[in-house]
Amino acid sequence: MATINDNYLKLKAGYLFPEIARRVNAFAQANADAKIIKLGIGDVTEPLPQACVRAMIQATQEMGDRETFKGYGPEQGYAWLREKIAHHDFQARGCEIDPDEIFISDGSKCDTGNILEIFGNNNTIAVTDPVYPVYVDTNVMAGNTGDANKNGEYEGLVYLPITAENNFTAQIPNEKVDLIYLCFPNNPTGATASKEDLQAWVDYAQANNSIIFFDAAYEAYITDSSLPHSIYEIEGARDCAIEFRSFSKNAGFTGTRCALTVVPKTLTAKAEDGSDVELWKLWNRRQSTKFNGVSYIVQRGAEAVYSQEGKEQIQQLVSFYLENAKIIREQLTAAGLQVHGGVNAPYVWVKTPNQLSSWDFFDKLLNTCNVVGTPGSGFGAAGEGYFRISAFNSRKNVEEAMKRITEKFKV
Numbered sequence: 570m571a572t573i574n575d576n577y578l579k580l581k582a583g584y585l586f587p588e589i590a591r592r593v594n595a596f597a598q599a600n601a602d603a604k605i606i607k608l609g610i611g612d613v614t615e616p617l618p619q620a621c622v623r624a625m626i627q628a629t630q631e632m633g634d635r636e637t638f639k640g641y642g643p644e645q646g647y648a649w650l651r652e653k654i655a656h657h658d659f660q661a662r663g664c665e666i667d668p669d670e671i672f673i674s675d676g677s678k679c680d681t682g683n684i685l686e687i688f689g690n691n692n693t694i695a696v697t698d699p700v701y702p703v704y705v706d707t708n709v710m711a712g713n714t715g716d717a718n719k720n721g722e723y724e725g726l727v728y729l730p731i732t733a734e735n736n737f738t739a740q741i742p743n744e745k746v747d748l749i750y751l752c753f754p755n756n757p758t759g760a761t762a763s764k765e766d767l768q769a770w771v772d773y774a775q776a777n778n779s780i781i782f783f784d785a786a787y788e789a790y791i792t793d794s795s796l797p798h799s800i801y802e803i804e805g806a807r808d809c810a811i812e813f814r815s816f817s818k819n820a821g822f823t824g825t826r827c828a829l830t831v832v833p834k835t836l837t838a839k840a841e842d843g844s845d846v847e848l849w850k851l852w853n854r855r856q857s858t859k860f861n862g863v864s865y866i867v868q869r870g871a872e873a874v875y876s877q878e879g880k881e882q883i884q885q886l887v888s889f890y891l892e893n894a895k896i897i898r899e900q901l902t903a904a905g906l907q908v909h910g911g912v913n914a915p916y917v918w919v920k921t922p923n924q925l926s927s928w929d930f931f932d933k934l935l936n937t938c939n940v941v942g943t944p945g946s947g948f949g950a951a952g953e954g955y956f957r958i959s960a961f962n963s964r965k966n967v968e969e970a971m972k973r974i975t976e977k978f979k980v
Contacts, residue, residue: 576712581721585702585947586610596935606970607941608959611756611915613821615889618882621820624873628866639865644857646673650868653875654829658814664801670833670849672856673863677786677813677828682707684782684811687851688838692747695727697739699757699948701784704750720950730951731758737909738766745777752784754791757948757957758918759910761796767803774809780838781810789819789887791913807833811848818915819883820874827863827871890915893967894960900971901958904978915960930956938973
């Protein structure tokens with residue numbers, strides 16, 4: 570008889586966003602005239618940059634001509650895209666990253682989960698709390714955890730609370746861990762990490778032979794020149810870190826799908842016999858076996874991000890969402906709420922008022938203002954008592970949502 574992967578049975582019933590959808594749908598059915606504004610998920614709303622659109626149209630036309638048609642491309646991604654990424658995103662910021670160390674993929678969400686395939690099941694794994702749920706759930710699926718307790722914390726994971734008391738930056742653990750998930754600018758809190766913060770993590774990783782998984786999906790939203798965009802701006806990071814990036818939140822590729830992962834060739838981990846193994850070779854083998862690469866058309870669109878026109882249009886997009894974040898931050902503050910983030914990130918992290926739970930505040934906003942956000946408890950136990958508001962929406966919807974909150978909801 571066929572059997573299943575029992576690890577899936579350990580997953581908490583109902584992923585965060587399906588539960589939000591269930592509650593919103595129930596409210597909408599009972600209130601047919603309600604005009605609901607959704608500021609919950611981190612999906613972009615504005616059109617693709619025209620530079621990317623034109624590049625993809627040209628690439629599509631090439632695919633219709635025998636002379637320029639492309640079949641399977643290199644699994645690692647076309648060299649012309651990896652070269653531009655290496656130059657503009659890394660080398661221009663002083664990072665020693667070679668194009669051959671970059672792997673083009675269809676999403677950093679996929680990569681942060683798939684990367685576990687090249688690591689053993691005996692690693693001690695640390696995640697921040699609150700945390701992007703994918704980091705936890707993919708470890709559960711891979712069999713790296715025990716069962717969850719009543720707070721939703723899984724046995725076998727080391728949780729690193731990020732709170733107002735520590736300025737929402739992850740504190741170095743007292744114990745030795747092998748794999749560390751860091752996301753800055755942070756999803757969900759909107760917090761950022763300074764060079765000093767990241768240097769402390771790199772120093773820890775080097776001292777403990779740990780590997781940092783650094784998710785930089787929101788680096789384009791950093792406007793403070795003192796803050797690092799890449800962990801490779803930190804001395805020693807090439808020897809202890811893998812970085813994940815995406816075109817989703819800067820160029821609006823959430824529905825187009827293109828991202829990248831950087832695995833330095835100097836990065837190693839231990840085999841069972843104690844020998845050092847280059848992780849680049851393992852990830853390359855994994856991708857070559859299980860992935861046929863991102864389409865030529867999409868990669869041409871991603872390449873256009875680095876044109877002068879593309880850079881200007883992407884800056885306009887990022888500035889648009891940052892202005893949304895500013896409106897949200899200022900209006901919620903005016904309503905008497907305590908807010909964090911939303912300065913170098915597209916998320917605003919709100920302290921729920923009057924000791925309301927995260928889900929109670931969700932229901933209150935939905936019923937009182939017809940506005941949807943994300944309960945902080947859905948990101949982990951330390952997220953209880955907080956609420957995430959996303960700046961990814963139209964200006965009209967953001968302004969209307971904030972108007973409703975300031976008029977109908979006062980602390």
